[in-house]
Amino acid sequence: MCGIVGLFAKSKAIEAGLGAHLSNMLIEMTERGPDSAGVAVYRRPASPGGVKLTVLAPAASYAWDELKKALIEQVSQQVEMEIHGNHAVLILHADAAGIYDWFAAHFPELHINSSGVSIEIYKDKGLPENVLNRFEVKQFTGTHALGHSRMATESNVTIQHSHPFSTGQDLCLVHNGSLSNHNRLREKLQKQGIIFRTDNDSEVAAGYLMHRMWQGDSLDEALESALENLDGFFTFAIGTRDGFAVLRDPVACKPAIMAETAEWVAMASEYRAIAVLPGADSAECWEPAPAKIYSWSH
Amino acid sequence: MLGTGAGEDLQLESLMTPHCIDLEATSVRDLNQALHELNGTQEKSDWQITNPKGRHAVAVGIDAPLNVNIDGHTGYYCGGMNKHATITINGNAGPGVAENMMSGLVRIRGNASQYAGATAHGGLLVIEGNASSRCGISMKGVDIVVRGSVGHMGAFMAQAGRLVICGDAADGLGDSLYEARIYVRGKVAGLGADCIEKPMGAEHRRELSGLLAKAGMTGLDVAQFRRYGSARKLYNFNIDNVDAY
Structure with missing residues (x-):
């Protein structure tokens, strides 16, 4: 189990408080992932x-x-x-x-x-609140950000095993789930020149997307082929220079909820991470459908 | 036995005034403990719960005819194992709402997330919005009425009870179904293994009409619904059916 959160600002007020809002969201996801935490913040290009x-x-x-x-x-x-x-x-x-x-x-x-x-990725071992304080994330302004709280199920707890994982220039991935074909896929990708630092399954997903985009795929095309080639459970949030995308596997066991107001668009593993945002009570909420790519950009 | 004088007034007042619980001030554990203290009684008091904010396991394990109103969106397992109580969620419900319900009524004014009513044995679950994937998975006698549409794998391995879908059903409806009955008004994207359409007889129209009335759904014509059930080919493993698994 892990927790993922994403926040996309539609107003200057949310941009000014982006780090604080994202931190509040990620702290709500502590029980889903107390081992390590990380954020990708897009700011100060x-x-x-x-x-x-x-x-x-x-x-x-x-x-x-x-x-x-x-x-x-x-x-x-x-x-x-x-x-x-x-x-x-x-x-x-x-x-x-x-x-x-x-x-x-x-x-x-x-x-x-x-x-x-504009991307900056910070991650470390420990409870989300401690990790966020370590980097003073609450002070950050920015246009959009992703966060991850990790409960390790298949590999070690280290900083390198923590999310988000870089997938290219201004691109990153956070993952809730587990992949079952990551060992064979890692071997294939290594032959194509992708370097992996850990035995983590999510790093393979990140490497896979990076490889597809090196081959000329757009992000959407890379995600479409991920549905074909990644076997296992996943809810992904992918940060891009201008926004973020969300994708769930076709079985969609791993939870995800999205919400939107005039001020922001948010995604999270659970509604309680969205409830801390201003105006959440009146936000439009929906569950992303399986195998469908959702994306927002500025 | 009621007391006299001032004591009587006080007791009467407490019967009339709902218990108001703000989950920003009271923990879910304390709320549930207060509800469980009434388990096994005939207590019919009103409970007004505010600020659920996606918290897990709100109002689970009730065994008394209480009337519980929850204002806001709930997290995992709200109303789980309910017996006798009427629970209304004025918002959306997270995964596993009313899972393993035994009796009573759980009503969701908004949408329900994954596996609503999972393994529930009895009672009525009403979802006024849409339900997500695996609604009614392994249901064992509960009745579920959804005003909107349901996601994929609705009534997966459902054993008994009725699932009424007033909107559309996504792919894999009724996969590996046992004896639950499914009624759908809208489009069915695809049936799961061993689920087939069956004729609507007068007794089925009567049953459906009763369920809609019980759920408070008006303005729907039972003639617009189709019925689905088990072909009963997968009850026991047969090598000839291997492709259906």
């Missing part, structure tokens, strides 16, 4: 030509200054860096494609949680 990375270090005491120095010398003359414990958000002016290789060669202990223009 990098200026044209800039690439934004969220980088995860093995410990909060990491020597971030050395990374910054090396980046300035070898990658980008301009480097903006904001440190949040064991995470750092970087804005570089460089070719996004080469950055992963550079990190792998020079700072292999660092993991790139996300890359894009």
